[in-house]
Amino acid sequence: MKDSHDSELSRREFIGGTGAAIVAANATSLNAQERAGETVGEQALEDVPRSTIALTVNGTEHRIEVEDRWTLTELLRDHLGLTGTRMGCNRGECGSCTVLLDGEPVYSCSTLAVWADGRSVRTVDGLAVNGQVTNLQQAFMNHNAPQCGFCTSGQLMSATALLERNATPTMQEIRQALAGNLCRCSNYNAIVEAVQTAAATGGA
Ligand code: FES
Ligand code: FES
Structure with missing residues (x-):
């Protein structure tokens, strides 16, 4: 006849055994998932379409293999190390990622890198030369146009394009x-005033 001690042991044994079984089952299932994940991951990596593109960025020519799914922001920031371009919304709403493509402002988060093939890209990283900021950048500083600064590189690129055409x-x-x-x-008021000042004192 089992006393309460036996019954306690039984519960412990049961729980212990069940726990081990659950751990083992989870381990098996995790291993299977990991193997499946690795396989899927490897296949996905191999299957990603790639293209070799040639483009000029801030005056420097690049020939680079890109995944066809990369955005221009990814190419610039993650693969060319040009981190001046900011990623805000990543869905074409905020403009923080604005760069110039053949002189025209575009949202680089919504522009595929392959679309820049054969074209010229300018980013905020290329505005200052030898540490000398542009007239527009100086006007931004004088007017305290950057507050947190997150939008500033995009604002500068849009304003640069404007002042170069007008x-x-x-x-x-x-x-x-x-x-x-x-x-x-x-x-906004300080940003617009900065662009007005730049226009009145020599342009971009
Ligand atoms: S990150 Fe907002 S428009 Fe590109
Ligand atoms: S978002 Fe902060 S300065 Fe524009």
């Missing part, structure tokens, strides 16, 4: 050119 923009034209660049700090 040396004397009106206030309305500046606002229009920067309409695709959101500033979460809401420092």
Whole structure:
């Protein structure tokens, strides 16, 4: 006849045995999942379409193999080390990732790297030369246009494109050119004033 001690032991044994079984079952299932994951991962990596593209970035020519799914932001930041371009929303809404593609502002998060093949890209990293900031960058500093600064590189690139095609923009034209660049700090007046000052003192 079993006493309460036996019954306690039995429960322990049962729980212990069940626990071991659960651990073993989970380990088996995890191993199987890991193996499956590795296989899927390896296959996925091998199957990713790739292309070799040639492009000029801030005046430097690059010939590079890219995955066809890479965005221009990924290429610039993760593979060319140009981290001045910021990634905000990553879905074409905020403009923080703005770069110039053949002189025109584009959202690099919504532009595939392969679309830049044979083209010229300019990023904020290429504005200052030998540590000398551009007139526009200096105007941004003078007007305290960067607050947290997250939107600044995108704002600078849109404003650079504007001033290069229109040396004397009106206030309305500046606002229009920067309409695709959101500033979460809401420092819009200072940003527009900085672009106005740059236009009045020598352009971009
Ligand atoms: S990160 Fe590209 S538009 Fe926001
Ligand atoms: S300065 Fe902070 S988001 Fe524009």
